[in-house]
Amino acid sequence: MRLIFLSVALLAAGLPSVLSDDNSAPVNATGPYSGPYQVNATIDPHIVPDGPLYTGSYTPPTTPKYNYAEVVHKSYLFYHSQKSGKLPYQRLAWRGDSCFICKGTYGEDLSGAYYEAANTMKWGLPLAYTITAHAFNLYAFPDAFKAINEWNEGLEMIKWGTDYFINAHPQPNLFVGQLGVSAVGTTDVDFGYFGPPEEYEMWVPLGIMHTPFYISPEDPSSEIAGETAAAMAATAVLYQDSNPAYAALLLNHSRTLYNFGTTYQGSYIHSNQSGFKLATEWYASSEWEDELAWAAAWLYIATNESQYLNESITWYNNQTAQNSWMEYSWDDKGGALHVLLYHITKAPIYAAxxxxxxxxxxxxxxxSVQAIKQTPRGLGYYENWGSLSYATNTAMLMLKHAKDLGSSNPYAQRLTDFAIQQVNYVLGDCGRSWVVGFGENSPLRPYHKSSYNSYIDYPMRGQNQSVVGDDFLNSFRLNPFILYGALEGGPALDDSYFDDRTNYVYTEVTQDYNAAFTGALAGIIDFYGPQNFKPFTDCGLDLGWSHPNASKPYAWPANDCYHTCNTNCTNSNTVTTSTKTASPTGVAGAGLSSTPHVSAASSLTQGFAILLSIIAVGISLLL
Structure with a gap:
């Protein structure tokens, strides 16, 4: 009964439809979907790739070995699977509106941005890093993204994040550093929910909604403030020509957040707030000076004000910040700072x-000494959790630095060779692809909940989440929907791999794994020549629209060649939607579209649909 009453309370929030288009029966009333992209298989998940062994030297092919434009397209498509909030349009049949009760203490709309991984958490540091990294990608290789018609998709992807940051910043020295509760004590909350994000409010353990946790002068986080300031400044650089008003708004927030982070110094790892305490189990920041150096560098690029460059160098030279000099990730920005500061100043110290x-x-x-081991088939192996991400993050920086050094520089060629080797390993050189929906032997069981239990295909709806979770983790059933473009965690040091959801170190996908990886792909396109690549489109991709419970697909314009099979188009891939500009305080509209996502029913009807489904489940349980 608690769920039924909760359902009634949520009707006005516009929950997604869980009925087929004719509204005649609940989804999965006759059992799980067994369509063309659903195959049940019981196999040994342990895999040892059969690609050639690495001999100690690598020479890139003289022509592109893989369709890197296709992987960029699919990598951006992955972020549509991670989108939170009210969607301006529905790209994937199996993802709809979500985060219906996502309000801040001050009334701010926190429904937007992206979910971290398989869960519906929004951790401040990795989320902000994801947006900064994508902005850096576009800044580093604009010709590549424009040539393959992905520039506007990249801008749109980034803006969905920065709109959220504007809303999450209701006061100068107050920012939402985390949205969501992963656990309470020993009871998993978000981590214990295995259903679709569209129904989170219905079934989440303990009934705990997405809760905001703020950083403030009394509870500071210089790394969250700094990384978010970097994301907004870097995005402002990209929007200065096309939308100067939005760029100015971002810069206003970026300056304020940077001042907040430098004035009230500290880390969320020392917070007494329950949310931040639990965050340190998964995202324990090692220092914060590097994020402040990173933010100041991007503010200098955006404003050309020398004080920011001077402050970036000061933070960069800080002894604690030097602890991050050998990595580029959600946690450490040192590796990227070498490259960015050299790009800005051309000073030999940064090149060194x-x-x-x-x-x-x-x-x-x-x-020289190679400190990072390579696997038998050539992957640079920095760490077992996210091994592919660390390698491709470094590859992106190598390609950017090589471009700044110039193609005639011998060291630039050395960097380029290694970077291409790392990306080609990911795409198939090792004997398999680690990108879902691309290449040969690509992953079939990514650790991703909504592509397994979608709101249009949820066989265990209404059952206890522990039972749903046991099925998700231990079943060999393939994920019913293709999670195109997702980069998985990667192999063990011996190149072996487990293609099952139980071994999530191998099969987990996250927002940050794909971030710099997308830039590395663009860097390779830039190296081979953007003119040698054709734009890739959604044409022929299985986005779930053949599912019997799917609504009607979005009606793309007749001249759209990005989402359709149309040819000979002259338009960009920008989707025209009615949007609102965020206010400087961040509390009013955050640029989220006022256009509802395409569905078979209105928001109110969608709410009644899910209520009827729950009632049907309840009656069946009583019987």
């Missing part, structure tokens, strides 16, 4: 520091 960083990855030459 970049060389020290890169040489730790490169095979030994002229007395």
């Amino acid at each position: 520091n970049a060389k020290t960083f890169f040489d730790s990855w490169l095979p030994a030459y002229n007395g």
